[in-house]
Amino acid sequence: MDNRITVNYQGRTYKFEGSIKVIDILKKLGLNSEEHVVLVNGEIYTEDRMVKIDSNVEIHRVTSAG
Template sequence: MRVILRRNNEVKEMEGDLKVSEILKILNINPETVLVVRGEEILTPDKIVKNNEEVEIIPVISGGR
């Protein structure tokens, strides 16, 4: 699968079908700090990403007073 890290526009290639939570663990990314998107669908940690798919990992920015 192709994983695009939008924080720095880095592309990672990974083999096999993996859960979103497994992808984030492999990449050492805290799941509370990002959104994982396939097309226009936001994926939850339990969703499986197939070997032939592409996902984007987008950092979440929060702010307030």
């Protein structure tokens, strides 16, 4: 078992050691929580949720269709 979290954003893959909150992932990547949606193993997670090890995270930028 891998003790890391895999994060995919804009075609790049990032690895984080151990469990981490969504907001901390966004901060480490310099992303604003109001402009991005985070999917953990296919489920939308809010910024206060904890991401457990061995999870697959996808971050998508939210755009306004004005």
